[in-house]
Amino acid sequence: MPSTLPDFSEIEKAHQRIQKFAHRTPVMTSTYFNEKTGASIFFKCENFQKIGAFKFRGAFNAVSKLTHSAGKKGIVTHSSGNHAQAVALASKMSGYSATIVMPENAPKVKVKAVRGYGADIVFCENTTKAREETAQKVMDETGATFIHPYNHPDVIAGQGTCAKELLEDHPDLDIIMAPVGGGGLISGTAIWARHRNPNIKIIGAEPKWADDAYRSLKSGKIEPVLRTDTVADGLRTSLGELTFQAIQRHVDNIHTVSEEAIISTMKDIWERMKIIIEPSCAVPLAAILENNLDVANLKVGIILTGGNVDLQNLPFA
Amino acid sequence: MPSTLPDFSEIEKAHQRIQKFAHRTPVMTSTYFNEKTGASIFFKCENFQKIGAFKFRGAFNAVSKLTHSAGKKGIVTHSSGNHAQAVALASKMSGYSATIVMPENAPKVKVKAVRGYGADIVFCENTTKAREETAQKVMDETGATFIHPYNHPDVIAGQGTCAKELLEDHPDLDIIMAPVGGGGLISGTAIWARHRNPNIKIIGAEPKWADDAYRSLKSGKIEPVLRTDTVADGLRTSLGELTFQAIQRHVDNIHTVSEEAIISTMKDIWERMKIIIEPSCAVPLAAILENNLDVANLKVGIILTGGNVDLQNLPFA
Numbered sequence: 172m173p174s175t176l177p178d179f180s181e182i183e184k185a186h187q188r189i190q191k192f193a194h195r196t197p198v199m200t201s202t203y204f205n206e207k208t209g210a211s212i213f214f215k216c217e218n219f220q221k222i223g224a225f226k227f228r229g230a231f232n233a234v235s236k237l238t239h240s241a242g243k244k245g246i247v248t249h250s251s252g253n254h255a256q257a258v259a260l261a262s263k264m265s266g267y268s269a270t271i272v273m274p275e276n277a278p279k280v281k282v283k284a285v286r287g288y289g290a291d292i293v294f295c296e297n298t299t300k301a302r303e304e305t306a307q308k309v310m311d312e313t314g315a316t317f318i319h320p321y322n323h324p325d326v327i328a329g330q331g332t333c334a335k336e337l338l339e340d341h342p343d344l345d346i347i348m349a350p351v352g353g354g355g356l357i358s359g360t361a362i363w364a365r366h367r368n369p370n371i372k373i374i375g376a377e378p379k380w381a382d383d384a385y386r387s388l389k390s391g392k393i394e395p396v397l398r399t400d401t402v403a404d405g406l407r408t409s410l411g412e413l414t415f416q417a418i419q420r421h422v423d424n425i426h427t428v429s430e431e432a433i434i435s436t437m438k439d440i441w442e443r444m445k446i447i448i449e450p451s452c453a454v455p456l457a458a459i460l461e462n463n464l465d466v467a468n469l470k471v472g473i474i475l476t477g478g479n480v481d482l483q484n485l486p487f488a
Numbered sequence: 489m490p491s492t493l494p495d496f497s498e499i500e501k502a503h504q505r506i507q508k509f510a511h512r513t514p515v516m517t518s519t520y521f522n523e524k525t526g527a528s529i530f531f532k533c534e535n536f537q538k539i540g541a542f543k544f545r546g547a548f549n550a551v552s553k554l555t556h557s558a559g560k561k562g563i564v565t566h567s568s569g570n571h572a573q574a575v576a577l578a579s580k581m582s583g584y585s586a587t588i589v590m591p592e593n594a595p596k597v598k599v600k601a602v603r604g605y606g607a608d609i610v611f612c613e614n615t616t617k618a619r620e621e622t623a624q625k626v627m628d629e630t631g632a633t634f635i636h637p638y639n640h641p642d643v644i645a646g647q648g649t650c651a652k653e654l655l656e657d658h659p660d661l662d663i664i665m666a667p668v669g670g671g672g673l674i675s676g677t678a679i680w681a682r683h684r685n686p687n688i689k690i691i692g693a694e695p696k697w698a699d700d701a702y703r704s705l706k707s708g709k710i711e712p713v714l715r716t717d718t719v720a721d722g723l724r725t726s727l728g729e730l731t732f733q734a735i736q737r738h739v740d741n742i743h744t745v746s747e748e749a750i751i752s753t754m755k756d757i758w759e760r761m762k763i764i765i766e767p768s769c770a771v772p773l774a775a776i777l778e779n780n781l782d783v784a785n786l787k788v789g790i791i792l793t794g795g796n797v798d799l800q801n802l803p804f805a
Contacts, residue, residue: 197514218762438799445535445764445795478762482755488805 176417177324179366182331182359185232189332192264193228194220196333198340203443208459209467213344215337215474218448221289222256224405224477225333226320229355230257232329233318234265242267245315249295249302251277252405253477254320259290270315271303280481321355322411331359337472338367345469348455350476351375351384351425352406352416360474361421369416375418375425376458378403378433384410384418385425402430405476407449426458433457438487440475447478450486493734494641496683499648499676506649510545511687513537515657520760525776526784530661532654532791535765539573539605539703541722542650543637546672547574549646550635551582559584566619568594569722570794571637574619576607587632588621597798638672641727648676654789662786664773667793668692668701668742669723671731677791678738692735692742693744693775695720696749701727701735702742719747719803722793724769732767742781743775750774755804757792764795766804 177185218223233247246262248254249272269290273282285292295305319326332409333356334347347364349357349413357444361373373384377384378401386394393415399407410418418425437453440446452475459466494502516531534542551563563579565571566589579586586607590599591614602609612622626632636643650673651664654800664681666674678690694701695718701710710732716724735742754770757763769792776783 223762263561441799445540447762447764448759481801482758483805485799485802487803488800488802 174413175324176358176413177328177331177362179363181324181328182335182363185228185325185328188333189228189231189234189329190229192221193332196220198337199444199446201444204456210291210459210469210471211338212456213341213470213472214444215333215472216446217333217474217476218446218452218478220477222235222253222260224253224257225330225356226253226257227260228332229323229326229329229359230254230318231261231264232332233323233325234261234267234487237267237316241316244319245270245313247272247306247309247315248320248435249273249306250320251281251462251478255281255285255290256288258318259285259288263289268487270309270313271374272302272309278481319411319452321353321408322413324413325418327355327359327362327413329359330356331363333474334360334363334472337474338364341470341472342367342470343455343470344371346374346466347472348374348376348458349474350403350406350451350454351377351418352381352451353408354384354410354418356474356476357422358414358417361417365421367433372423373421374455374458375422376455377425377427378406378454379429382427385427387415388418388422388425390419401433403433403451403454405449406454426462427463428454428457428461432461435484436460446475447480448475449477449480452476473479491730492641492756493675493730494645494648494679496680498641498645498654499680502545502642502645503550503649503652504562505604506545506548506646509538509548509619510649511537512653515654515759516763518761521773527776527786527788529773530654530658530787530789531761532650532789534650534791534793535763535769535795535799537794539567539570539577539763540796541570541574541787542647542673543570543574543794544577546640546643546646546676547571547635548578548581548647550640550642551575551578554584554633555786558633562587562630563635564623564626564632565635565637566590566623567637570649570796572598572602573605573608575635576605580606585669587626589619589626589628595798615749622748629658636728638670638725639730641730644676644679644730644734646676647673647679650791651677651680651789654791658787658789660682660787661688661789663689663783664789665691665693665775666721666773666791667720667768668694668735669768670725671701671727671735673793675731675734676740678734683736689740690738691772691775692739693772694742694744695723695771696744696746698723699744701757702744704732705735705739705742718750718767720750720771723771743779743781745771745778749778751803753777763792764797765792766794766797769793
């Protein structure tokens with residue numbers, strides 16, 4: 172796997188690759204949240220993206236960069252989240268087979284979704300070691316290509332296309348915010364936004380219960396996530412080498428928020444904006460509200476990352 | 489109250505009145521539902537409208553047609569649903585006071601929403617008689633103008649602006665569908681759509697548990713709703729004289745659906761489209777799916793009427 176960060180030109184190329192296949196998602200505004208924060212907030216709605224999350228962008232870009240002969244040997248990844256569905260669909264659309272390594276206890280709804288996109292599933296124990304070994308075994312046996320969920324230049328470049336579209340629609344943003352899990356989204360976002368506007372502020376947001384990026388930025392080395400029970404299930408992962416580099420280089424600040432703020436902001440977005448977002452999406456706006464960030468009279472772009480939730484198990488119901 | 493139906497020119501004028509104040513709501517599509525039905529479905533998203541429902545259009549049109557001296561005496565209506573919020577906000581935006589008559593047992597969330605728009609609330613017993621008498625008393629004491637939720641030409645004209653926008657965006661629809669409660673929306677929709685295209689099919693949809701419009705169309709007279717417990721709480725009302733006229737004249741067919749179909753279609757729309765709709769919205773699509781309507785290769789417009797639901801009390805949770 173190449174080990175350097177993509178630059179803006181890779182994001183441009185990624186956009187050319189994906190734009191016929193990904194949705195150009197709408198940007199929504201809310202009078203209620205503008206009044207509440209004093210800012211003009213522009214929500215980039217990746218909950219309306221294919222597979223219901225921005226992850227499709229990175230996965231599709233990575234898959235479509237494969238040579239035909241490599242692609243024919245298949246794609247493999249390990250994930251029980253949106254990246255699994257993204258790789259499954261991107262592979263299917265490219266005519267390749269995909270194998271997704273999932274823990275035995277993965278939620279049935281996620282297993283069903285991945286199967287729905289035609290991927291094979293290999294179950295393993297719910298440990299990082301078992302997942303990595305199982306994926307390696309698939310690679311050894313089939314010659315399949317592994318696509319990491321975030322620590323991969325083509326994935327990062329793909330995720331950066333989201334900020335590209337947002338800044339095309341609203342070039343004069345003062346701040347751009349995204350949640351930080353493994354860091355693929357904020358990395359692509361930061362690389363593109365910094366290229367377009369050296370003065371734009373790039374702000375990450377994390378649950379306090381998964382504040383590894385916040386701590387990593389302070390300590391100067393990758394810190395692990397210490398607990399994996401935040402309601403923002405998309406943000407339970409630690410940074411990778413590449414994403415840590417991008418964050419160190421470009422991200423101005425990372426704010427952390429309580430579980431209560433995530434849940435109440437999520438509910439507020441559902442009620443006021445009438446859109447379904449997963450808990451991770453609520454984290455940047457929760458950071459503004461809980462930490463009283465001074466955004467008065469500023470134009471703030473927030474990436475709403477996805478809308479895949481279990482409606483039978485809502486955190487506020 | 490004038491007793492004739494508005495014609496298309498009244499809808500044009502209504503649109504001029506409201507367009508600076510109402511949202512031009514987006515039209516969404518879904519590959520999933522297109523594949524499931526064989527049609528191309530265009531969902532007009534009034535869940536994103538001000539107050540979270542199309543009702544704002546009719547209320548604002550009616551309020552803005554008042555003379556200043558009439559408006560200064562205030563507006564009154566009785567409703568515990570979206571019309572209450574719509575009248576409250578439209579009055580506030582026009583600088584008039586509004587009094588909403590609500591039953592003592594109205595859900596707190598709805599009382600709070602109406603108060604949030606600055607209206608006065610007068611509580612009464614939960615009977616039609618008590619509501620009408622209480623509203624009449626307010627009118628007698630203050631000279632306020634009563635705005636009926638649907639049996640009112642200005643309200644019908646306002647609701648018709650929704651179909652006007654939908655047909656501006658997609659002029660070649662073969663079918664336009666809307667749910668039928670009191671009939672204000674389908675009346676305005678039918679008047680406009682028939683004017684634009686004499687061949688378009690106009691199809692209403694109702695819960696089987698509130699199939700009064702279906703029965704009225706058959707019997708040739710206004711039939712009452714026989715039970716008021718359908719999950720589609722926006723559709724529990726009977727037709728009025730004006731809306732019955734419009735339906736008799738213009739609506740091709742009314743289909744009825746089971747409670748199960750409403751709930752499962754609602755959940756399907758939430759999951760697949762990532763938008764929050766109230767149960768009433770799901771009724772037209774449920775009619776296509778449950779009754780196997782042959783819409784293959786047709787272009788179908790469906791009005792999603794609103795998104796005001798109690799997230800703590802979802803029918804599928």
